[in-house]
Amino acid sequence: AQKITQTQPGMFVQEKEAVTLDCTYDTSDPSYGLFWYKQPSSGEMIFLIYQGSYDQQNATEGRYSLNFQKARKSANLVISASQLGDSAMYFCAMFSYGKLTFGQGTILTVHP
Amino acid sequence: DTAVSQTPKYLVTQMGNDKSIKCEQNLGHDTMYWYKQDSKKFLKIMFSYNNKELIINETVPNRFSPKSPDKAHLNLHINSLELGDSAVYFCASSQAIGQEGTQYFGPGTRLLVL
Numbered sequence: 001a002q003k004i005t006q007t008q009p010g011m012f013v014q015e016k017e018a019v020t021l022d023c024t025y026d027t028s029d030p031s032y033g034l035f036w037y038k039q040p041s042s043g044e045m046i047f048l049i050y051q052g053s054y055d056q057q058n059a060t061e062g063r064y065s066l067n068f069q070k071a072r073k074s075a076n077l078v079i080s081a082s083q084l085g086d087s088a089m090y091f092c093a094m095f096s097y098g099k100l101t102f103g104q105g106t107i108l109t110v111h112p
Numbered sequence: 113d114t115a116v117s118q119t120p121k122y123l124v125t126q127m128g129n130d131k132s133i134k135c136e137q138n139l140g141h142d143t144m145y146w147y148k149q150d151s152k153k154f155l156k157i158m159f160s161y162n163n164k165e166l167i168i169n170e171t172v173p174n175r176f177s178p179k180s181p182d183k184a185h186l187n188l189h190i191n192s193l194e195l196g197d198s199a200v201y202f203c204a205s206s207q208a209i210g211q212e213g214t215q216y217f218g219p220g221t222r223l224l225v226l
Contacts, residue, residue, distance in 0.1 A: 035215075039153075044217065044219050044220065045155075045202060045204075047214055091155065095210070098160075098209070100145075100157060
């Protein structure tokens with residue numbers, strides 16, 4: 001069975017600093033996709049970044065980058081130059097065997 | 113323009129009632145989904161449809177019945193509502209059904225069963 005684990009219930013970061021949100025996964029599917037979503041307090045789910053299991057390079061989208069370490073089965077999200085608006089819950093998710101499975105989420109708080 | 117929309121946004125109802133949540137996407141996607149987010153923020157797939165056909169039914173009680181009249185719509189009907197059905201229900205859609213198919217979510221419907 002596939003599993004996604006986010007071990008950090010909450011993280012704090014100073015504005016303009018970088019922060020890493022951890023995500024580990026487990027699947028026997030040789031072909032899978034890894035995603036990060038942001039859920040602000042308003043409740044919507046916002047897609048941030050995608051990494052395919054066969055992608056050689058780490059994905060980047062603006063201030064977001066995904067640190068993909070396949071052998072360690074980790075897909076950490078790095079947010080550079082944090083902004084107050086980055087305060088939200090962040091979900092790591094894995095698509096394998098036909099469905100998207102979510103981690104427990106990490107609440108990120110950005111301090112001014 | 114809203115990509116994935118859901119109505120209603122809030123739904124408060126009594127136990128035992130039947131209710132429906134509507135979802136529409138204007139992205140031209142082939143695949144649509146329903147997710148449930150519980151009070152602990154845990155998100156879990158309920159159903160997925162591809163081209164109006166059911167692909168995934170994730171051991172959801174048969175009180176929940178999805179209906180896809182066309183590729184752009186996936187509605188969720190819930191019979192005999194129970195207290196445990198209180199949650200946020202998200203609709204999502206993707207162009208592809210595989211791992212490359214990024215899923216885009218609607219704003220969510222907050223259901224409270226009293």
